[in-house]
Amino acid sequence: MTDAVQPEGYEETAFTAERIPRQAPPPPKGKLGKLGDAFDVARLPWGNYIGINPSEFEYENKIGWMRSYKYMGEKDYHDYNMINESRWSQFVDEDISLIYRFLRFWFVVLTHFFSFIGGAGWFVTGVVAVCTILFLFAADTILAALTPLAIVVAVCGLCTVLRRLFETQSIRFYKSNKNWSDDVAFCRRSGLVKSFQGNFPFYEFDAFIEMSADMKGNQYHTLKVRHRYPQFSKDNRSGLPLEFTFPTDTGSIAERYAMWDMLSRFMDVSQPLPDIPRLEPFRHLDPTTRAYDEAGKRGRPATYWRDLYAKVDEKELTRLRWEHHEKVNAAPWGSRPDLMAQSVPGYENSYTAEPEDVNAYAHAPTKNVRFVERPDAASSESSSDQQNTQR
Numbered sequence: 001m002t003d004a005v006q007p008e009g010y011e012e013t014a015f016t017a018e019r020i021p022r023q024a025p026p027p028p029k030g031k032l033g034k035l036g037d038a039f040d041v042a043r044l045p046w047g048n049y050i051g052i053n054p055s056e057f058e059y060e061n062k063i064g065w066m067r068s069y070k071y072m073g074e075k076d077y078h079d080y081n082m083i084n085e086s087r088w089s090q091f092v093d094e095d096i097s098l099i100y101r102f103l104r105f106w107f108v109v110l111t112h113f114f115s116f117i118g119g120a121g122w123f124v125t126g127v128v129a130v131c132t133i134l135f136l137f138a139a140d141t142i143l144a145a146l147t148p149l150a151i152v153v154a155v156c157g158l159c160t161v162l163r164r165l166f167e168t169q170s171i172r173f174y175k176s177n178k179n180w181s182d183d184v185a186f187c188r189r190s191g192l193v194k195s196f197q198g199n200f201p202f203y204e205f206d207a208f209i210e211m212s213a214d215m216k217g218n219q220y221h222t223l224k225v226r227h228r229y230p231q232f233s234k235d236n237r238s239g240l241p242l243e244f245t246f247p248t249d250t251g252s253i254a255e256r257y258a259m260w261d262m263l264s265r266f267m268d269v270s271q272p273l274p275d276i277p278r279l280e281p282f283r284h285l286d287p288t289t290r291a292y293d294e295a296g297k298r299g300r301p302a303t304y305w306r307d308l309y310a311k312v313d314e315k316e317l318t319r320l321r322w323e324h325h326e327k328v329n330a331a332p333w334g335s336r337p338d339l340m341a342q343s344v345p346g347y348e349n350s351y352t353a354e355p356e357d358v359n360a361y362a363h364a365p366t367k368n369v370r371f372v373e374r375p376d377a378a379s380s381e382s383s384s385d386q387q388n389t390q391r
Contacts, residue, residue: 005382008100008287008365009189009286009287009288010188010189010190010269010287011189011190011191012191013192013193013201013205014188014191014269015046015201015202015266015267015269016190016269016272017046017049017264017268017270017339018047020046020203020339020340020342020343021203021343022343023203023228023342023343023344023390024343024344024345025231025345025346025347026228026229026344026346026347027229027231028378032145038241038289041184042208042209043207043208044206044207044209044223044256044257044260044263045210045336045337045338045339045340046203046339046340047264047337047339047340048267048336048337048339048340049264049268049271050257050258050259050261050330050331050332050333051261052258052261052327052331053258053261053262053274053275053276054255054258054262054328055255055258055321055322055324055328056255056321057259057262057274057276057277057278058276058324059105059317059320059321059324060277060278060317065307066277066309068081071280072098074281077078077281078281078282078285081278083278084279084281084285085188085273085279085282085283085285085289086187086188086189086286087185087186087187087188087231087284088185088186088187088188088263088384089139089184089185090267107162107166108166109160111159111160111163111166112159112163112269113159113164114155114159115156115159115160115163116156116157116159116160116377117160117163117175118163118165119156119160120165121157121159121160123155124152124156125156127147128148128149128152129149131148132146132149135148150329155190176247178214182198183195184196184254186202186263187264188266188267188269188273188286189269191203191267191269193205193244195233195242196361197233197234197235197242198232200227200232200233200242202230202267203223203340203343204227204229205210205226205227206221206225206226206228206340207223207224207225207226207260207263208224208225208226209221209222209223209224209256209257210222210223210224210337221253221256222245222246222247223244223245223246223247223256223259223260224243224244224245224246224257224265225243225246225260226241226242226243226244227241227242228344230242232258245259246259247288250356252325252328252329254328254329254331254333255325258328258331258333259327262274262276269287269288270288271288272288272289272293272297272298273286273288273289274390275298275300275303277306277309278306280302280303280306282304283302289331291344298323313379342383
């Protein structure tokens with residue numbers, strides 16, 4: 001590959017598509033690997049980005065991310081959001097007991113239901129008040145008649161206070177107990193993929209579209225990002241290779257391509273951060289993105305997504321999302337050169353190749369299939385170069 005200059009502000013191991021090092025050939029597949037091939041529709045290419053994000057990230061139907069940002073504040077949102085300018089976490093790992101989770105669940109349900117603010121507190125109080133009026137004629141004393149109403153008002157009032165405290169102070173509990181984890185994450189600044197099996201360079205992973213079917217024969221497709229060298233990353237208990245699943249909520253194959261394109265650009269420090277709502281608060285913190293925006297290349301205000309979500313409703317977001325979905329489907333995803341084929345000997349022969357027409361292949365994988373032909377990496381490199389990824 002070309003000796004591209006490493007952007008400043010990142011670790012030496014940070015990933016760029018133009019600096020993919022020479023790697024070892026993939027190992028022979030075992031029985032599980034060969035079985036997995038039967039479900040792989042396509043292997044997605046490296047580099048040559050289209051620059052289009054998946055619809056569910058471009059226009060989110062819900063504005064929960066914005067509420068969280070306002071509630072946590074910039075610093076806490078940066079530290080505990082699953083995605084920022086330094087990492088893309090797979091999940092939040094809460095290092096707490098099951099008993100606490102059970103109690104917290106019912107605490108949240110009850111306090112939110114009986115709260116006067118945003119709950120059913122006024123409705124419950126109104127029903128009890130009507131019953132109290134009817135009971136006045138049968139009660140021995142007024143105190144006996146009003147006692148149930150007083151208890152309900154007190155309970156709803158207490159729930160309102162507890163809910164407010166939970167909404168404003170719960171972040172302190174998470175922060176002090178460090179329950180938000182990035183032990184499993186795609187790290188932009190270092191170029192590493194962190195997992196419980198170890199940390200591995202991003203360029204050692206390949207993306208596949210995997211097909212599954214239900215009992216009725218309906219097909220479903222997911223994006224799998226799988227470690228190319230499973231001998232170093234197998235799970236000790238299950239023996240399965242290290243892989244990550246990136247689901248999308250639309251049935252389009254193109255949306256899976258867009259997801260891989262966005263993840264690759266997120267990890268590539270020669271590219272600005274993907275321009276999506278969840279990443280907008282962090283654009284000024286990433287060196288490449290900051291330089292890109294300051295040069296006027298973004299073409300949008302610094303608070304474009306925040307302002308958009310402040311003035312549109314869910315119906316308008318849905319319309320914008322479906323318009324973007326059509327843009328994703330129309331993008332030229334197929335038949336792009338694969339940069340990884342120039343760095344890994346035997347790359348084309350080791351995994352499922354990419355069909356020229358991915359959408360057609362997904363529906364009829366046995367009819368007149370034509371696969372993309374790409375040049376393979378030369379095999380004349382020294383064995384020492386190939387051992388770079390062999391630890």
